[in-house]
Amino acid sequence: MDNRRRRRSTGRALELVAVFLLVPALVWLLRLAELRPPVVPALLTCTVVATFLFARRYPDIFARALRPWYSQLELGRIVSLFVANAILLGGFVWFAEREWFLDLPLNRPGIWVVLVASYPVLSVVPQEFLFRVWFFRRYRRLFPSPFWRIASSALFFGFAHIVYGNVITVGLATVGGVLFAWTYHRTRSLWAVALEHAAYGLFLFTIGLGRHFDSAGL
Numbered sequence: 001m002d003n004r005r006r007r008r009s010t011g012r013a014l015e016l017v018a019v020f021l022l023v024p025a026l027v028w029l030l031r032l033a034e035l036r037p038p039v040v041p042a043l044l045t046c047t048v049v050a051t052f053l054f055a056r057r058y059p060d061i062f063a064r065a066l067r068p069w070y071s072q073l074e075l076g077r078i079v080s081l082f083v084a085n086a087i088l089l090g091g092f093v094w095f096a097e098r099e100w101f102l103d104l105p106l107n108r109p110g111i112w113v114v115l116v117a118s119y120p121v122l123s124v125v126p127q128e129f130l131f132r133v134w135f136f137r138r139y140r141r142l143f144p145s146p147f148w149r150i151a152s153s154a155l156f157f158g159f160a161h162i163v164y165g166n167v168i169t170v171g172l173a174t175v176g177g178v179l180f181a182w183t184y185h186r187t188r189s190l191w192a193v194a195l196e197h198a199a200y201g202l203f204l205f206t207i208g209l210g211r212h213f214d215s216a217g218l
Contacts, residue, residue, distance in 0.1 A: 020135075020160065024160045120194065128194045132193050133184070149185070160173070
């Protein structure tokens with residue numbers, strides 16, 4: 001039994017390295033070579049496969065993550081943190097990168113509207129499923145304590161953003177990853193963490209920081 005568990009843990013560790021380290025590194029190298037790998041289609045494909053496997057292997061966790069969610073306490077915490085961080089981020093862009101402030105909604109409102117409508121579904125939900133729902137259950141034996149589960153989820157999430165090729169993106173994603181992993185740990189709800197992620201992501205695109213996360217040349 002111990003040998004079987006060790007083999008399983010080794011397999012999970014190799015899987016973790018391949019999916020969350022090697023794949024982003026490969027995409028980053030392809031972009032350095034001035035190739036433009038299809039990031040969003042690849043993310044959606046991985047999510048579809050992972051969702052199918054996860055639903056078959058962990059139906060109880062899958063059902064819990066997808067159930068309707070509402071918590072006045074947690075929603076209040078999410079909103080309070082968002083408002084405080086929005087003030088800081090908005091102030092930073094206003095003083096440091098004022099030429100980009102509100103660039104997308106003011107100068108390209110059509111693109112901004114499409115982004116608002118599509119980003120939560122095509123980007124946020126797949127990311128949160130992979131980095132929170134899948135990650136927390138699939139690799140819980142590798143990171144048995146909540147602290148390390150949250151920290152590792154955030155670090156891998158931040159590293160995945162190396163595909164955009166700048167330090168600002170990786171840094172913001174890592175900090176965001178801590179918030180999102182903490183929320184998922186507290187709620188175990190995909191919808192709760194997707195709501196939080198979508199709020200921050202759309203706010204970044206609106207105020208001008210989203211250009212650092214742009215894989216489509218918006």
